[in-house]
Amino acid sequence: MRMPLIAGNWKMNGTLALIERFGQAFAETGLAPSVEVALMPPAPYLAAAQDALGATPVMLGAQTLNPEPSGAHTGEVSGAMLAEFGVRYVLVGHSERRSLYHEDDVAVLARVRAAHGAGLTPVLCLGETLAERESGHSEAVVLSQLEAVFDSLDYDARGCVVIAYEPVWAIGTGRTATPAQAQAMHAAIRTRLGDYDVDLAARLRLLYGGSMKADNAAELLAQPDIDGGLVGGASLKVDDFLAICQSAG
């Protein structure tokens, strides 16, 4: 009942030429109707991506947004601007934003609200560091990141969120969480969501991210509480990304 979602987060990578290649590849190959795919290129490429992917089922996503609707925020992009380019999903709380740009739980909540205000679906990223995992605090850290947002949302807003579990130690390291490790955390997140609402817990999609590749995606996606992937490095290679999308469909 939960349609898998594969989202490709290009981070600060890619070129216009790569956008064109993705457009061609997805137009030629198509996608199973049983999977949703979103590409999240850097903001300057959104217009080109909207053109290149317009004839394909691939949706557009963005990597961040400012919590304010407009104003004196040099360098920032608002949710309304993203929406004008057909963006459907926007990452919020990615660990790189949390660590490199000091976005704390309060900032993450503000961005979730801004996404909703602009009609976008936030993809709320959660994840523990290696030190937190090794000291046995993974679940407490991840659930507290979840609660920092969900405690403050109403029923309708909670229903309009995608969650991505991305253990920081697995991002860009080639060290993927094992399917069992990922499933255990996803199950813990879903159980906690059930405290808010049982129906919500059954409905919300939980993506896994962290060194997801063409050769490990199928096993991860086969776990009962993993409803898709948030793919970094492998989303920059068209064949690899297509293969991951196909293993979800």
Ligand SMILES: O=C(CO)COP(=O)(O)O
């Ligand atoms: O951070 C990620 C996606 O948001 C994961 O990146 P990698 O797939 O490169 O590990």
